[in-house]
Amino acid sequence: MSFIVQNIMERIPSEDAGLVIEFIRDAFKEMARDKLAVDTKVQKYNIADGRMKYNLPTGAVSVVGVSVLYESNASEMMEDNDRTFAAANNWTNTDFTTYDEAGDLSVTNTSANLSCYLDDEDLITVDHRYRLTYDATIGSGTFELKTYAGDVKLGDFEDGTSKVIEFTAPETGELKIQGTAASGAADFDNFSLMEVGEDEYKTAAKLVGTMPSNWYDEETDD
Structure with missing residues (x-):
């Protein structure tokens, strides 16, 4: 056979x-x-x-x-509005050129390495493994998921629905989205963050x- x-x-x-x-x-x-x-x-x-x-x-x-x-029996680690942008949330713009949280997260950058972050200092814990799922429309440029404090790359965002980034946290703290090309535009929605565990x-x-x-x-x- x-x-x-x-x-x-x-x-x-x-x-x-x-x-x-x-x-x-x-x-x-x-x-x-x-x-x-x-x-x-x-x-x-x-x-x-x-x-x-x-x-x-x-x-x-x-x-x-x-x-x-x-x-998985693991619980959702992001608050509802941080995931769906249905109302006020904890996402914060650092220096994206344009930034809009109405209904989804829409950002543009006109120079490299502009970003926003999710303001939750206990979101991830060092050495724990996580799975982030999301929807994204990448109009142009490239966007990365990084740690906020240490600026460590965790994965690349891809265009599409129900996309996944899995990573082991190199530090405890917050996550950020960074536009790494000289210019770019993207919309993000329907985030979900869960720990990948024995359960x-x-x-x-x-x-x-x-x-x-x-x-x-x-x-x-x-």
């Missing part, structure tokens, strides 16, 4: 690689037993406890996607793809 994984839709930690391989192997076996080479069906598989969920389209010659969903667990995985029926040999691969 052979297959090609063309796209990993969520990052899968190396320690979970064995679970993913088992998931793919077992899913292929179920496809073969149900004769899915004839009937186009699909299968969703719960990687946490091994239960089959429901059917997915098959018919391709390779695995084209594996996704792992995460849930995080995987809830499901999905296989999208298929195999020819001769990929499976019931006598040698149970």
Whole structure:
């Protein structure tokens, strides 16, 4: 049996690689037993406890996607208005050329390294790991997430929705957004900051793809 994984839709930690391989192997076996080479069906598989969920389209010659969903018992670390800009919030402009918090965070810079910051001195704690999710429209330029006090880069903002920056805090304190190009313009919204901890667990995985029926040999691969 052979297959090609063309796209990993969520990052899968190396320690979970064995679970993913088992998931793919077992899913292929179920496809073969149900004769899915004839009937186009699909299968969703719960990687946490091994239960089959429901059917997915098959018919391709390779695995084209594996996704792992995460849930966490961690609490949101940003106040609601700091996340959504629905009302007064704790974001503060340092020196962006234009700065607007009405409904979202809209900024422009006409020289490099202008910034704003979230005024919460206990927002992150040194050596703890965090996941920041956000929506952004990057009209021009480049924007970075940094620590406020030490000016340490934590990641690059990307254009799109539900984007993620994960980082280990090099210091305790506040976060800032910095426009690093000579000029730039961006809108930010729907921030969420959570600590990545031991309480995080995987809830499901999905296989999208298929195999020819001769990929499976019931006598040698149970």
